[in-house]
Structure formats: structure tokens, C-alpha cells
Amino acid sequence: MARVSTLSRAAFGSVLILVRLVNALDDRIIYQNDALTSGWENWSWSSEINFAATDMYAGTSGTSMSVKSTEWAALSLKHNDPFNTYAGLRFDIEGNQPGLQISFSATADDSSTPGIALSDISKSVTTGKFTTITIDFKALPVSGAPLPSGSWNRIGFQATASGATYHIDNIVLLGAINITPEILSAEPLGSNVVAVTTKGSVDLTTLKVLLNGKAITVSSRTSYSPPDTPSKSITYLNLATPLASGKLDIVAGSKNYTYTLPPASTGTLNSKRSPINPLIYGVNWPKDANYIKTLGVTVSRWGGNAVTAYNPFGHFTNAGADWFFQNRGSDNSDDWIGWVQGAGSDAIMTVPGLDWVSKDTSSYSYPKTQYPQQERFDTYKPDSGNGRFPNGTTITPPPDPKIAYTNWNTTMAKTWLQSLKNKPKFATMDNEIEITHSTHSDMHPAPMSFDEEFDRVSRFAIATKEALPDVQILAPSTCAWWFYWTSAVGYSDNAAHGNLDFLPWFLQKMKELGTQRNKRFLDFLDIHYYYAPDTGKEDDAALALRLRMSRSLWDETYVDESWIGTNNPENHQPNARIVSLIPRFKKLIQQHYPGTKLAVSEWSGANENHVTGGLLTADSLGIFGKYGLDAATYWTTPNELSPGGLAYWLYRGSGTFFGSTSVGIDSNQFSPDLLGIYASLDSRGKNSVVILNKNPRNATAISLSGLPAGDYFFRHFGGTSGIAKWQSTSKLQTNYIVVPSYTAIFLQQK
Numbered sequence: 001m002a003r004v005s006t007l008s009r010a011a012f013g014s015v016l017i018l019v020r021l022v023n024a025l026d027d028r029i030i031y032q033n034d035a036l037t038s039g040w041e042n043w044s045w046s047s048e049i050n051f052a053a054t055d056m057y058a059g060t061s062g063t064s065m066s067v068k069s070t071e072w073a074a075l076s077l078k079h080n081d082p083f084n085t086y087a088g089l090r091f092d093i094e095g096n097q098p099g100l101q102i103s104f105s106a107t108a109d110d111s112s113t114p115g116i117a118l119s120d121i122s123k124s125v126t127t128g129k130f131t132t133i134t135i136d137f138k139a140l141p142v143s144g145a146p147l148p149s150g151s152w153n154r155i156g157f158q159a160t161a162s163g164a165t166y167h168i169d170n171i172v173l174l175g176a177i178n179i180t181p182e183i184l185s186a187e188p189l190g191s192n193v194v195a196v197t198t199k200g201s202v203d204l205t206t207l208k209v210l211l212n213g214k215a216i217t218v219s220s221r222t223s224y225s226p227p228d229t230p231s232k233s234i235t236y237l238n239l240a241t242p243l244a245s246g247k248l249d250i251v252a253g254s255k256n257y258t259y260t261l262p263p264a265s266t267g268t269l270n271s272k273r274s275p276i277n278p279l280i281y282g283v284n285w286p287k288d289a290n291y292i293k294t295l296g297v298t299v300s301r302w303g304g305n306a307v308t309a310y311n312p313f314g315h316f317t318n319a320g321a322d323w324f325f326q327n328r329g330s331d332n333s334d335d336w337i338g339w340v341q342g343a344g345s346d347a348i349m350t351v352p353g354l355d356w357v358s359k360d361t362s363s364y365s366y367p368k369t370q371y372p373q374q375e376r377f378d379t380y381k382p383d384s385g386n387g388r389f390p391n392g393t394t395i396t397p398p399p400d401p402k403i404a405y406t407n408w409n410t411t412m413a414k415t416w417l418q419s420l421k422n423k424p425k426f427a428t429m430d431n432e433i434e435i436t437h438s439t440h441s442d443m444h445p446a447p448m449s450f451d452e453e454f455d456r457v458s459r460f461a462i463a464t465k466e467a468l469p470d471v472q473i474l475a476p477s478t479c480a481w482w483f484y485w486t487s488a489v490g491y492s493d494n495a496a497h498g499n500l501d502f503l504p505w506f507l508q509k510m511k512e513l514g515t516q517r518n519k520r521f522l523d524f525l526d527i528h529y530y531y532a533p534d535t536g537k538e539d540d541a542a543l544a545l546r547l548r549m550s551r552s553l554w555d556e557t558y559v560d561e562s563w564i565g566t567n568n569p570e571n572h573q574p575n576a577r578i579v580s581l582i583p584r585f586k587k588l589i590q591q592h593y594p595g596t597k598l599a600v601s602e603w604s605g606a607n608e609n610h611v612t613g614g615l616l617t618a619d620s621l622g623i624f625g626k627y628g629l630d631a632a633t634y635w636t637t638p639n640e641l642s643p644g645g646l647a648y649w650l651y652r653g654s655g656t657f658f659g660s661t662s663v664g665i666d667s668n669q670f671s672p673d674l675l676g677i678y679a680s681l682d683s684r685g686k687n688s689v690v691i692l693n694k695n696p697r698n699a700t701a702i703s704l705s706g707l708p709a710g711d712y713f714f715r716h717f718g719g720t721s722g723i724a725k726w727q728s729t730s731k732l733q734t735n736y737i738v739v740p741s742y743t744a745i746f747l748q749q750k
């Protein structure tokens, strides 16, 4: 896809200049020169702050504020009066791209907005010069959502895990932000639509569309401003003539957007049908009922490392190695199941399976008074250490578990589960207990063996089904590829078990247990799966890898582009470098315990805030359905407005769902590295299709025979402007469907 440069886009905007004054307040300076202005107070913590640093400054003031925050510490500025009526915040910042999260808090009720990562606003903050950052309260980065309502009177610049060192100057609340009218993108879409995304008031009446040099009539236009991203709006131009291959120009004034529309790649809907289990559209820890409804979340899991120590009799927990082995309060499991189910999602409750659970909200396993030499202590609770010697090895001998825990067993699990007013439909037997020697080294320092894990899962599964006869059990929620096949004891454990790999052995044992007791205690084989390739570089190669690594879920020829299969000789699996996750586990289930379903109760895409993260998530959901995964819950919850969240919305948003019967597609022209395409039928017998264009630059065109032409409900996300967009209906010529670069579309037959 050809994109106009910033320069030409600016010129394009100037044809239609309209400046909107959002607000008539005067700017209010918070910090300038060498001091906070009157009324502003320093509520910072664990930071060295110099309000009159002379080594760096913006403008001519001669001073700025220098800040050095340790991990999670913050520069925090507070005023008695809320500032929510202001239009935005501006400041100048200098430093080596400091890891900072900016958030707004209300001291009145102790609430806070989610943090905005500085790197999501600017990636070019650098040393030796100041970069000006503006945050528009009507369109927060990255989501474009407005500042939520609240009595915000405190601004936090919080360091991330590695701390932050920077200079900051000229911190100002803005009375008004002038929105420069701008066309953010103008893209061909479907068979006869051009979607124009704009910011500010742009006049689109003079816009012309030319296909192969010939003007085509815009027969109608509809504009839509998503309520959750009100600063942007999208106008759909319905064309009187369908799109076709060749050159498309969208012209405004003297500037234009030019596309090469390629010939269509062709495919055919075939007669292959298979069920799509709606439980694949799940998440862990949904934020609230509205989240469940907005994204159409079907199942919600109570998961993660802390649930191992959940004490349901007092609602205490302990996150183990994730947070200094400290006890804290927990949600009430019964209430949680209640509201989750009330919002229309099923619930997966986790039953702790070790011998201990948290005893209160305040104890911790490694006090400095007892273990003075430790690698790190909690900045906020300086007596609480991380349970490691200064050289990083786990402290031995282990602490007395009674310091932080109280006993737990199957009788107690039964008492709790029987007492629940809200019954969960599903239960997992603890979480990743194969690595408790590391995650919960204070209460279970010994490596978990094959036998111990089976013993724990089976005892707690029996107790769970006694307490809740209708519950379905997911286990053993194994963390990763390595532990699918062996245990923390090591290869000798495989050798002692007939040289079997762990999960195949576990399936056999659960089958034996079922036969002995004439009842199934394993309904879903449950694993966790995180894509192993590293795409953190965010360059072209990493983004392309991110979009093809979903092949590891299904493709029996795709060699994983990661460490997988390269360094684990204890693995007896065939083709260890080819993950082929769903087919591999379906075969193992067929071999060792037929009838068991397959669940992935933790997985995630990558960089949910980048469009490629959203496309990977949408691709994964399409694959889960097509290849018959039985349940999946994302770890944890992509923001509703981020591309990751929009992937769920694409399949399930606004009460319009992708169908529950998968339809096969024949084609030798669709490359999985560049295209994701998923078809389904719903209960009315109507078709839905999801198409993802993974090409970063060029539009793609598809011809799908077997898909009837006619009126379709239509939604999409991605492209250049990357916001949630939809329109109610569009006429589709199914022999030429255009999807712009880096865009996902959903089509459903009316």
C-alpha cells in the first residue's frame, strides 16, 4: 500500500484547515524553572529529586527537575483541586527513553487510571535534549479513549522494573488542545467501500475516488465515531462500482492515496464441517462485567501463580516468587464466580493442590531479620526479601511454612467447594505445580516428580467431583513445552516411568484412575502455551515472524523459529522442532485417553498494543476454532481498545458472533505467512468469514467461491489508523474482497 508522507498528509490537511478549540480554560503551570507552583505538593516516593538541577534544562530557565527513581518508585505531584476539566498535560523530558508509566489518581477515593507507557507516546526520548510530550485527555495513548471520569488531582510518573533516570521541565495542564484536522487513513475495504478515518473536522465532500484512472461515483456515505474513541471518526464511502484489480486513487485536493489492487487470490469453501467450541474465546481475570460483554468473553479463569496459595476461608493469598512471597488479601472466589457468570461467561475455578495456603494478609516467608543476606528486598516492605541469596540461588534450608501459611488438604477443599453459592462449571487442579520448587520455593522447595503431581491432581480431582458432581476438570495446567515432557526431577523421572514423556504418562494414569473408579476425573487435558519465538525487537523481521509463528499451533511442517526442540534431548516426542500443538496433543489424547478434551488455559499473543499483536491474536482464535481446540483462556486481559482486545471484539463483539461450525477452505494460493482466513456457519445457516492481511504494506484481494454475494454485516480493525471501526451493512461481490495491509475484517451474511 502506498502511503503519503507526513509532509504530503500535512499539506492535504491544509486544504481543509479547521481549528477546533476544545476548551476555554487557561493553561496551568505545575512545574517550571526551579519549583512547583503554588498548591502543588511533592508526593513522590523512593526517588532522588532535585527541583533545581542546572545540568540540563528546556528553554532559557537555566534549571529543570532531575529525577532518579528506583524500581516502581515515582515522581508524584498532587494538588487539592481536581484537574479533570483540563484538555491535556504537556511536559518536556530528557533521558535515555526512561521506562515510565504516567497515570492520574484521585486522593479522594484512592482510585487511579491505568498507566500510559511513555514509550507508547514517544520512542524517541533521548539524552542531551528535551522531547515535548502532550497527552490529550480526550484521546489517551494508545487506545484513543478519553480520560475516565474521576476527581483526578495527582499525577504520577512511575518507573518500571528497571527504575528511571531523567530530567523533566515545563509540566503544564493545558486549557485547550487544538486538533489539526487530519485524514489518518483512506483505505479500500471489502468490495465497494473506501474507509476514511479522520481526526478533527475534515470536509470529505470534495474527495474523489478513481479506479484505473476513471472516476467512480460515491453513492452514499456514512460516518461513525466509536463512543470509546470519540476523537477519531470513520466515514465509509460506498462506491457505485465494485473495486477491481489495478490502480486506485483516493484524491483530496492536490494530494492522493494510491493503492495497487492486486488480482484476487482464489479459494473455495468446501464441504468440510467441524464444530467450533465457543469456550475458545476466554480470558483470565476479566476486569469487570462490561469487559465480558464488550468482547463476548465466553469463559473466565481464576488463574496464575497466586491462586496456589488461595485460602478460601479468609480470602488470603500469596504470589510466591512473583512478589517476595508475601501474603495479601484476595478476591472472594464465590463472589467472583457469581459476577463472572452473571455477566454471561462460564467460570474456571482453581483448586489449590499443595499442603499449604496463605494464613493472613500480611506475613511473608523471608524476613530480613531471619535471612539478612538476600538478593533483593521489597522497597515498600524493606524487611521482606525475595528468598534468594545475594548470588541468586534459592535460600536453603527453606523457611518454616507456618511463617506465612496454614495447612490445606482435600477435606478443606471439599468444605469450601460444597459451600459455594455460585457453582463453577469448570475447575483446574492448581496451576503449574510442576514448577513449585521455583514459584513457591518457600512451601514446596522439592522438585515435583511425575508421581507426586499425579497424586496431587488425582486426590484433589476426586474431592472436587465429590463436592461438585457436575464440574468438569481441567489438568494439569502445565506451564510450557519443557514440562509437557519431563519433570523438575529431570530425565531420571522419565526413566523411572517406562521412558514415557510426562503428559502422555499423565493421560494414561488419569485413564487408569477413571477405569478403577468408573468415572472420569480428567475432562480436559490442560496446558499453557506461549509462543516461543522472540519478537521483542519490533523490527520488520520480528513483526513478520510474529505473524507467521501461529503456524506452530497447527502446521505439521512448520519448524519453530525458537529454542524448541534444540536442547531437550530428554524429549521422546517425534519431530521435536515442529510444535504442531493442536494436532500433536489430539494424537496423544487419542493414543492415551480418548475422549479427553484439550484446553489451553494460558496463552497470549505478543505486543497487544501493536496491530500485529491484534492480528496474531485474531489468527490464533481462528486457528483454535478451525483445528478444534476445546477451550482457551488468554493471559490475562488485553485492553478492550488495543488491537489485542479488538481481536476478541472481531469474533464476538456487539452480540454478533462468528459461527460455531467451521467451514473448510480449499486453496493453494493462500499463504499462512501472509493471510489468515477462517469461515463458519452459524445456527441460521449463514456464513461468517474472518480475513487477516498480514502484509505490512500491500492490500490483498480474495475471491471466495461458495460464499454467496449479497448484503453482509461488516467490521474491521487495523490498517494505518488502527481504531475500532465497523459499519452495519455492505454489499459484497465475493469474487473480489479487498483487505488493506495489517487489517482484520469480519463479514457476516445478513
Ligand SMILES: *[C@@H]1O[C@H](CO)[C@@H](O)[C@H](O)[C@H]1NC(C)=O
Residues within 6 Å of the ligand: 042, 043, 044, 045, 046, 047, 048, 049, 051
Ligand atoms: C520530593 O520527594 C522525594 C521522595 O520522597 C524526596 O526524595 C525529595 O527530597 C522531595 N523533594 C522536595 C524538594 O521536597
Ligand SMILES: *[C@@H]1O[C@H](CO)[C@@H](O)[C@H](O)[C@H]1NC(C)=O
Residues within 6 Å of the ligand: 210, 249, 251, 255, 256, 257, 258
Ligand atoms: C496520485 O499520485 C500519484 C503519485 O503520487 C500520481 O502518479 C497520480 O497521477 C495521482 N493521481 C491523481 C488522480 O491525482
Ligand SMILES: *[C@@H]1O[C@H](CO)[C@@H](O)[C@H](O)[C@H]1NC(C)=O
Residues within 6 Å of the ligand: 389, 390, 391, 392, 393
Ligand atoms: C550462593 O551463596 C550461598 C550462600 O552464601 C552459598 O551457600 C552457595 O554455595 C552459593 N552458590 C553458588 C552457586 O555460588
Ligand SMILES: *[C@@H]1O[C@H](CO)[C@@H](O)[C@H](O)[C@H]1NC(C)=O
Residues within 6 Å of the ligand: 407, 408, 409, 410, 411, 412
Ligand atoms: C485435613 O485436615 C483436617 C484438620 O487438620 C483434618 O481433620 C482432616 O482429617 C484432614 N484431611 C485429610 C484428608 O487429611
Ligand SMILES: *[C@@H]1O[C@H](CO)[C@@H](O)[C@H](O)[C@H]1NC(C)=O
Residues within 6 Å of the ligand: 001, 260, 695, 696, 697, 698
Ligand atoms: C508490495 O507490492 C510491491 C509492488 O506491487 C512490491 O514490490 C513489494 O515487494 C510488496 N511488498 C510486500 C511487503 O509484499
